Amino acid sequence: MKKILLSAAALVLLFSCQNDTTETATETSAVAKRGCASQEVLAAQMKADPTLALRMSKIEAFTEKAMLSGRLVNGKVEIPVVVNVLYRTAAENISLDQIQSQIDVLNEDFNATNSDFTSTPALFSGVAANVGITFVLQNVVRKSTRTTSFSTNDAMKSASKGIAPTTPSTVLNMWSCNLGGGILGYAQFPGGSSATDGVVMDNNAFGRTGTVSGVYNLGRTATHEVGHWMNLRHIWGDATCGSDLVSDTPTHNTANYGVPAYPHYSTCTGTPVEMTMNYMDYTDDRGMYMFTNGQKSRMDAIFVSGGARAGFGI
Incomplete structure (x- = not known):
């Protein structure tokens, strides 16, 4: 298990390097490789806004201070969710079911009630x-569009081409649309513009x-992306043997695809067993x-008073 101690300057350097290892499904096929564009979007946002x-x-x-001091959420955080559906075809106009x-999957995965949680290796x-975070569907907003497929430029979040977010300081906005390009989803990390949050x-x-x-x-794509929205990094740290800023996850060589047989060993220092089921x-x-637990602590920290998403906390 790794120990993390990064200065703000080192963190900025980490962010600046992460785009070099962004993975998208277009490298092989949408079926063969998961495509999450969160790091790619973060790099573009940082380039456009140096203050980010x-x-x-x-x-x-x-x-880091909140985790060290034990200043974490004392009780339940309940996340209201607004789902914004952009559709050109009947199939894209996904049903309420x-x-x-x-929402049910998010509640299971974030509360360890998913049936496969018991498969966790010893x-x-x-x-x-x-x-211990729950999600409640607050509203569904639907809008017909002529756009064949969207990309990662946040056009689906604009009032003109898509649907603007609903009170993002207190509501998790999710957009369902045809993303295209083999990308399954992406999230905005804490700290970004409220106009594109979600x-x-x-x-x-x-x-x-x-x-x-x-x-x-x-x-599970939404579970992964909501993890990013709650300040979690990819487990391999978006670099060879990189850091995800969590102390109790093993160091990974890089991303894993498919369903690797357990145990799957890293070639990083110490050859730890990789936590491919994370x-x-x-x-x-x-x-x-x-x-x-380390990821839980990172997520909890953004909801406390003074945290990046304190509007959702208690």
Whole structure:
């Protein structure tokens, strides 16, 4: 297990390097490789707004302090969710049942009630976490569009081409649309503009019923992306043997795909067994089923008074 101690300056350097290792499904195929564009979007936002790196460094410093002092959420955080559906075809206009199935998956995964949580290997059972955050569907907003497919430029979040977010300081906004390009989804990390805050999902990876298909049919793409929205990094740190800023996750070589056989060893220092079943890896939906206590602490820290998402806290 790794120990983390990063200065704000080092954190900025980490952010600036992360785009070099962004993975998208276009490198092989949408079926073979998970495509999450969160790091790519973050790099573009930092390039457009040089002050974002400073804001995120301050968030990281606050997070580290909150984790060390034990100043974490004391009780339940309940997240209201607004789902914004952009559709050109009937299939893209996903049903309420499909939307609710995604809310159900989030509640299971963030409260360790998912049936596959019990598959956690003994090696990791001591750090497997019940995050204790719940999600409630507040509203569904629908809008017809002529756009064949959206990309990661946040056009789906604008009032002119898409649907603007609803009170993002107190509501998690999720967009369902045809993303295209083999990308399953992306999220905005804490610290970004409120005008673009939230999680974007391809309609074919939203929930676990309806239009979902292939190996991304269990709603885990949203679990992964909401993890980013709550300040979690990819488990391999977006660099070879990089850091995800969490102390109780093993060091990974890089992203894992498919469903690796356990144990899967890293070639990084100490050759640790990789936690391929962690939601912040790139495995298939059926291959991911746990967060860690360290990840829970990072997520908790953004909801306390003074945290980046304190509007949701108690």
